[in-house]
Amino acid sequence: MQAIILLGAPGAGKGTIAEGIKAATDFIHVSTGDMLRAAVKAGRPVGLEAKSYMEKGELVPDGVIMKIVTARIEEGSPTDRYMFDGFPRTTEQARLLDEVLVAHNGKLLYVFLLDVARDILVDRLAGRRVCKNCGAVYHIRNIPPKVAGVCDACGGPLYQRADDSETTVLNRLDVFQKQTRTLIDYYRKKGVLKHVDAGKPKEETQAEIVAMLQKPALRK
Ligand code: AP5
Numbered sequence: 001m002q003a004i005i006l007l008g009a010p011g012a013g014k015g016t017i018a019e020g021i022k023a024a025t026d027f028i029h030v031s032t033g034d035m036l037r038a039a040v041k042a043g044r045p046v047g048l049e050a051k052s053y054m055e056k057g058e059l060v061p062d063g064v065i066m067k068i069v070t071a072r073i074e075e076g077s078p079t080d081r082y083m084f085d086g087f088p089r090t091t092e093q094a095r096l097l098d099e100v101l102v103a104h105n106g107k108l109l110y111v112f113l114l115d116v117a118r119d120i121l122v123d124r125l126a127g128r129r130v131c132k133n134c135g136a137v138y139h140i141r142n143i144p145p146k147v148a149g150v151c152d153a154c155g156g157p158l159y160q161r162a163d164d165s166e167t168t169v170l171n172r173l174d175v176f177q178k179q180t181r182t183l184i185d186y187y188r189k190k191g192v193l194k195h196v197d198a199g200k201p202k203e204e205t206q207a208e209i210v211a212m213l214q215k216p217a218l219r220k
Contacts, residue, residue, distance in 0.1 A: 001076075001078055001079070001080055001081070001101070001104045001106030001107070002081040002082070002106060002108075002109055002218070003082045003101065003106060003107070003108050003109065004027060004081075004083050004084070004108075004109050004111070004112065005083075005084045005087070005111040005112070005187075006018060006083065006084065006086075006112055006114060007111050007112065007113050007114065007184070007187070008113065008114030008115075008198060009173060010121065010125060010169065010172040010176060011116070011120075011121035011122070011125040011128070011169075012114040012116045012121065012198050013114060013116065013124070013198050014031075014086060014114060015031060015034070015085060015137055016137055016143075016202050017114065017198065017202060017205055017209065018031065020202065020203070020207075021083055021209055021210060022083070024206070024210045025081075025210060026081055027081045027213070028076070028080055029085060030069070030072055030082050030084050031085040031086055032065055032069065032084075032086045032087040033085070033086045034085075034135065035068050035072070036050045036054060036060060036068070039068070040054070046067065049061075049064055055162060055163065056171065057163055057168040057169070057171035057172035057175060058175060059089055059179055062090055062096070065087065065088075065093055066093065066096050069084075069087060069097075073100060073104065078104065084097075088183065089179065089183075090179055090180070090182075090183075091182055094183055094186050094187075108190070108192055109192065109213075110193075110194050110212065110213075111192050111194065112196050112209055113184060113195050114196055114205070115195055115196065115197055115198055115199070116199045121173065122169060124142070125164050125169045126164065126169070127140040127142065128161065128164055129145075129158040129159065129160060130158060130160075131154060131156045132156050132157050132158070133154050133155075133157075134151060134153055134154045136151050136152070138151075143202070196208060196209060
């Protein structure tokens with residue numbers, strides 16, 4: 001098992017960059033945010049537990065997150081390569097991920113820190129639209145669909161995520177500063193942190209990361 005982590009503030013483009021990496025490599029995209037939203041939509045117990053935290057832009061308790069992440073890993077095979085998006089988000093989650101990696105004889109290759117200025121983050125979140133059917137992500141100006149409000153991929157309707165409202169966005173950015181930024185030091189000390197400028201066009205950021213992941217030495 002191998003793993004990489006996309007670490008970045010809300011709106012940094014973790015999900016968008018993950019799509020490009022997934023298309024160019026064999027990394028499996030594991031987004032805890034997407035898993036939680038699916039659980040909420042399906043009315044599963046995990047979703048019921050997570051919903052009120054997500055609506056306020058607070059972090060869902062570490063125990064709930066570790067349950068869904070370990071269940072996903074248990075479903076996979078020992079040779080799987082995971083790309084974590086939005087996980088870990090606390091030092092406790094990072095520590096528990098280290099334990100999971102040791103238990104599976106796994107290796108954390110890189111943690112990509114997606115750097116984006118705060119004003120750009122706010123603009124990206126305010127303009128984000130998501131397909132109700134297939135989950136494809138757009139931005140009303142930066143990455144618009146061909147027809148406003150309609151998904152290019154499946155023709156489904158686009159909606160605005162409930163936690164992209166102005167007050168919740170500001171809280172999510174604060175939560176990132178207070179609870180998740182500590183991970184930068186955690187992973188810098190481990191020697192796996194890579195800073196990436198994610199304020200530029202998505203294709204450029206995707207290509208930069210893919211180039212690092214295609215080094216044959218990483219397979220060993
Ligand atoms: P989650 O879904 O993980 O949300 P997030 O971290 O706040 O990140 P986002 O999904 O908002 O942004 P993104 O970085 O993926 O950006 P995107 O690619 O969409 O988590 C939601 C909630 O779930 C949390 O608040 C928490 O409650 C809970 N949760 C999840 N994981 C948890 C965990 N591990 N522990 C505890 N709680 C957890 O892009 C944003 C916009 O910008 C889009 O419109 C996109 O089109 C546009 N865009 C992207 N890239 C570019 C670019 N290069 N140029 C121009 N526009 C761009």
